[in-house]
Amino acid sequence: MATSERIFVQAIRGYGARHGIDVDVRAGGWLIAMRRGEMRRFAFGYDIGLNGAIAHRLANDKSATSEALSLAGVPCIPHHLLLNPKLGEKVVGPAWREAMLELLRANPQGVVLKPNEGTSGRSVFKVTTAAELDHAVDEVFSMSTGLVISPYVAIEEEVRVILLDDAPLIVYSKQRGNDWRHNLDAGAKPVLLEEGGVRTACVKLAVDAARAIGIIFASIDVVRVDGAWRVLEINSGVMMEALAKLHPKLVQATYDAALDRVFGRS
Numbered sequence: 001m002a003t004s005e006r007i008f009v010q011a012i013r014g015y016g017a018r019h020g021i022d023v024d025v026r027a028g029g030w031l032i033a034m035r036r037g038e039m040r041r042f043a044f045g046y047d048i049g050l051n052g053a054i055a056h057r058l059a060n061d062k063s064a065t066s067e068a069l070s071l072a073g074v075p076c077i078p079h080h081l082l083l084n085p086k087l088g089e090k091v092v093g094p095a096w097r098e099a100m101l102e103l104l105r106a107n108p109q110g111v112v113l114k115p116n117e118g119t120s121g122r123s124v125f126k127v128t129t130a131a132e133l134d135h136a137v138d139e140v141f142s143m144s145t146g147l148v149i150s151p152y153v154a155i156e157e158e159v160r161v162i163l164l165d166d167a168p169l170i171v172y173s174k175q176r177g178n179d180w181r182h183n184l185d186a187g188a189k190p191v192l193l194e195e196g197g198v199r200t201a202c203v204k205l206a207v208d209a210a211r212a213i214g215i216i217f218a219s220i221d222v223v224r225v226d227g228a229w230r231v232l233e234i235n236s237g238v239m240m241e242a243l244a245k246l247h248p249k250l251v252q253a254t255y256d257a258a259l260d261r262v263f264g265r266s
Contacts, residue, residue, distance in 0.1 A: 011255040046237030059236035072212035076231040079148040110152035115144035161206035
């Protein structure tokens with residue numbers, strides 16, 4: 001096994017070896033075909049294949065997630081969608097920049113811009129001026145058809161809950177380093193949460209969020225702002241590369257549980 005392979009790929013290989021499942025890794029590890037007899041399943045990126053198409057698309061779209069959670073009454077950080085003007089005025093409208101400036105004016109503490117889909121903390125900008133806004137917009141629109149703008153909030157604590165069928169398999173906080181972001185790729189450290197009030201509150205909120213969009217297997221980020229917990233985002237692809245360096249057995253067991261569900265094992 002190549003040591004450069006992602007933990008996600010290694011976990012699927014290990015599960016396949018123990019359960020008689022053929023694992024065929026393609027496209028540099030981003031497409032994985034799994035076969036047992038006549039049963040064939042796929043994993044793509046960090047998505048193990050359990051979630052329905054609509055739940056998957058909602059989770060991968062930060063604006064859509066925010067709207068769906070708001071409709072369900074689940075506290076969340078708002079994400080306002082703005083489309084790339086290269087899509088044309090008929091799609092975007094003529095006042096797209098003014099709409100961004102209005103959001104900035106409404107949030108004098110600053111706003112956060114990021115692509116509407118994906119990123120893992122990349123191309124995320126905190127801006128407080130129109131000049132910073134224009135620079136961030138140019139950067140994000142150079143690689144994305146849509147961006148989202150959120151009010152900048154002072155996050156007191158961020159917790160990730162990994163759920164399978166509403167059951168919390170892993171719950172950990174992200175201990176921020178020198179960066180203002182809590183992304184693990186930006187240097188934050190995962191610390192498992194013990195049983196207690198914080199863990200209970202985060203799990204309940206994560207379950208509410210998962211039910212709101214009908215997702216089965218997901219990692220859900222919740223944040224504490226002014227003492228209250230809110231959902232930041234939902235991830236349909238469950239990535240545990242950083243956590244696996246500290247808790248490899250726990251990560252393997254979590255992927256095993258999800259793969260049991262994929263292959264109909266109890």
